[in-house]
Amino acid sequence: MMLEAGAAAAVTTVPGGGWLVAAVVWPVVAVLLAIVAGGRHAARIALASMPVGLAVAAAIAVRVWPGGEALVYVVGGWAPPLGIALRADALSVAMMLTTGIVITGAGLFAHADFAPQQGEPETRTSLVFWTLLIAVWGAMNLVVMSHDLFNLYVALELLTFAAVPLVSLDGRATTLAAALRYLMFALLGSVLYLLGAVLLYGAYGTLDITLLASRVQPEPAAWAAAALMTAGLLAKTALFPLHLWLPPAHAGAPPAASAVLSALVVKGSFVLIIRLWFEVMPALWSVAATQLIAALGAAAILYGSVLALRQERLKLLIAYSTVAQIGYLFLMFPLAYDPATAQLQGGVALTGGVLQTVSHAFAKAGMFMAAGLMAKSLGHDRVADLAGVGRALPMSLIAFALAGVSLVGLPPSGGFAAKWLLLSAAVSTGQWWWATVLVLGGLLTGGYVMLVLIRAMGSAVEPLAPLKPVARSREAIALAMSLCAVLLGLLALGPVELPAFGTWGVATAVAEVGP
Amino acid sequence: MSTVTLFGLCAAALVGLGLYGALTHPQPLRKLIAFNLLGSGVFLLFGVIARRGAWQAVGGDPVPQALVITGIVVAFAATALAVALLLRLFKESGEASLDPPASDGASLGRRES
Numbered sequence: 232m233m234l235e236a237g238a239a240a241a242v243t244t245v246p247g248g249g250w251l252v253a254a255v256v257w258p259v260v261a262v263l264l265a266i267v268a269g270g271r272h273a274a275r276i277a278l279a280s281m282p283v284g285l286a287v288a289a290a291i292a293v294r295v296w297p298g299g300e301a302l303v304y305v306v307g308g309w310a311p312p313l314g315i316a317l318r319a320d321a322l323s324v325a326m327m328l329t330t331g332i333v334i335t336g337a338g339l340f341a342h343a344d345f346a347p348q349q350g351e352p353e354t355r356t357s358l359v360f361w362t363l364l365i366a367v368w369g370a371m372n373l374v375v376m377s378h379d380l381f382n383l384y385v386a387l388e389l390l391t392f393a394a395v396p397l398v399s400l401d402g403r404a405t406t407l408a409a410a411l412r413y414l415m416f417a418l419l420g421s422v423l424y425l426l427g428a429v430l431l432y433g434a435y436g437t438l439d440i441t442l443l444a445s446r447v448q449p450e451p452a453a454w455a456a457a458a459l460m461t462a463g464l465l466a467k468t469a470l471f472p473l474h475l476w477l478p479p480a481h482a483g484a485p486p487a488a489s490a491v492l493s494a495l496v497v498k499g500s501f502v503l504i505i506r507l508w509f510e511v512m513p514a515l516w517s518v519a520a521t522q523l524i525a526a527l528g529a530a531a532i533l534y535g536s537v538l539a540l541r542q543e544r545l546k547l548l549i550a551y552s553t554v555a556q557i558g559y560l561f562l563m564f565p566l567a568y569d570p571a572t573a574q575l576q577g578g579v580a581l582t583g584g585v586l587q588t589v590s591h592a593f594a595k596a597g598m599f600m601a602a603g604l605m606a607k608s609l610g611h612d613r614v615a616d617l618a619g620v621g622r623a624l625p626m627s628l629i630a631f632a633l634a635g636v637s638l639v640g641l642p643p644s645g646g647f648a649a650k651w652l653l654l655s656a657a658v659s660t661g662q663w664w665w666a667t668v669l670v671l672g673g674l675l676t677g678g679y680v681m682l683v684l685i686r687a688m689g690s691a692v693e694p695l696a697p698l699k700p701v702a703r704s705r706e707a708i709a710l711a712m713s714l715c716a717v718l719l720g721l722l723a724l725g726p727v728e729l730p731a732f733g734t735w736g737v738a739t740a741v742a743e744v745g746p
Numbered sequence: 747m748s749t750v751t752l753f754g755l756c757a758a759a760l761v762g763l764g765l766y767g768a769l770t771h772p773q774p775l776r777k778l779i780a781f782n783l784l785g786s787g788v789f790l791l792f793g794v795i796a797r798r799g800a801w802q803a804v805g806g807d808p809v810p811q812a813l814v815i816t817g818i819v820v821a822f823a824a825t826a827l828a829v830a831l832l833l834r835l836f837k838e839s840g841e842a843s844l845d846p847p848a849s850d851g852a853s854l855g856r857r858e859s
Contacts, residue, residue, distance in 0.1 A: 384820075392824070403838065407839075408844055411828065414827065419769075433794075
């Protein structure tokens with residue numbers, strides 16, 4: 232007991248830790264203000280709070296990234312295991328910045344759709360959209376910063392509850408059914424996660440991630456908990472074969488909501504899987520477990536890409552592309568496995584995985600926005616009838632193409648840097664079969680991106696039906712998102728040194744030798 | 747058989763029943779009830795672990811009891827959201843079922859016919 236108290240006292244709030252509280256408090260304040268002020272002001276409040284959110288994320292980033300030291304805030308001064316800690320490391324910061332930029336982009340993009348115009352009655356859709364957009368931001372911040380498994384459960388549920396209604400904003404029966412199916416998958420996933428968390432508490436007496444990491448032993452209780460939590464989180468991340476809810480949900484939502492759902496919400500539970508596998512129980516996994524999860528990822532890549540190729544509707548094509556791109560995220564697990572120490576270690580593979588998470592977020596946001604503009608202009612989103620849209624909306628088409636460049640993994644995009652890192656990890660660990668999957672996935676992705684580009688650049692056989700005008704500024708936002716995905720690769724390959732993802736092993740070692 | 751074992755087995759049975767129901771029933775309302783059954787099993791497990799007090803030498807561990815209250819609130823909110831979606835779906839389409847994932851166009855066609 233004394234030793235435990237000594238170790239716990241080591242977890243204290245570090246200078247600047249208050250920023251972590253700010254990152255959770257501002258979205259809550261903004262959401263409450265928006266609800267009180269009503270639909271007419273919700274858009275204004277949400278848009279006005281976005282710079283605050285970006286500033287908070289930047290303030291945390293400048294404190295964490297240069298030295299790689301995590302920011303820690305102990306809530307209420309109660310140290311774990313009794314209290315809970317918020318902790319932001321390099322991974323948290325990468326996700327917070329991505330969340331901030333994508334949601335700000337989605338907000339600016341959605342202004343034309345959801346901001347109530349002068350003289351029109353206020354709508355409930357507008358209020359719901361703006362409050363939930365900020366709620367997703369807050370929930371994402373909480374998911375990437377929480378350092379306690381139960382707090383993470385609550386954060387994940389917040390994220391789900393904010394995301395599900397975004398699917399059915401238009402209130403049609405098909406989108407309501409899609410939202411309900413999404414909710415059913417998510418609820419089953421979170422209750423399995425909770426079951427695993429309670430098993431861990433029963434076995435080790437704490438839910439704090441750092442403390443658990445030093446206590447978990449390879450034994451049946453930990454295995455059962457790990458399997459339950461992973462299965463639950465996979466359902467929320469929509470890894471094949473638990474992806475069934477994703478395509479109708481992401482394709483049915485309004486474009487700005489699709490962008491947020493596909494770019495960010497599925498990544499929340501994925502970050503938690505990284506924490507579980509790499510940080511809480513790196514030594515628990517066998518070679519077979521890492522190969523199995525990567526095999527599911529490979530199946531997702533092939534299945535998702537082939538189905539994307541066969542879709543008749545553009546938004547469904549992009550949604551199936553998300554199913555495929557999520558598969559890439561899981562290829563890093565066997566590549567990060569170090570047979571010498573028999574545990575998962577951060578390194579090239581983990582950096583590649585995180586880069587893929589971030590670059591896919593930007594690319595997919597740009598792609599959904601561009602597709603939304605094309606659909607709005609044409610009045611439909613049938614892939615076969617896209618001819619002529621390239622002439623009418625060149626900027627949107629370039630946004631789509633640049634996002635495609637990143638998804639395929641062409642240099643110098645972020646997707647290229649990510650897949651290059653994964654590929655070199657596969658080669659250096661002698662696991663050529665994952666390299667094959669990476670290359671094959673890239674080819675298939677190239678297929679469905681080119682399919683859309685060729686159709687869109689063709690000239691219309693019959694005179695086009697009058698196209699609805701689309702604001703240039705909205706096209707520019709879609710383009711900006713895609714450019715972020717491409718420029719990310721230049722930054723990652725160029726002068727900027729990537730922060731060290733996954734220095735947790737070191738932290739655990741220090742905690743063990745500490746007092 | 748000690749109380750802790752008895753309630754632990756009850757929790758396991760509830761989890762098993764709930765999981766079976768959630769996976770096998772196609773109707774969303776039954777799925778939702780199964781989810782609540784599964785949740786009750788997990789919450790009972792919280793109680794069992796609190797009673798066992800594995801990490802304290804005292805009669806009961808207060809931490810799981812605090813967690814279970816939050817868990818119940820979250821499960822309640824989830825159920826409310828699901829029921830609201832289900833009611834709205836029934837109002838819009840006249841049926842409260844989830845078809846096997848069909849393509850958007852196919853289900854649209856069915857609705858119009």
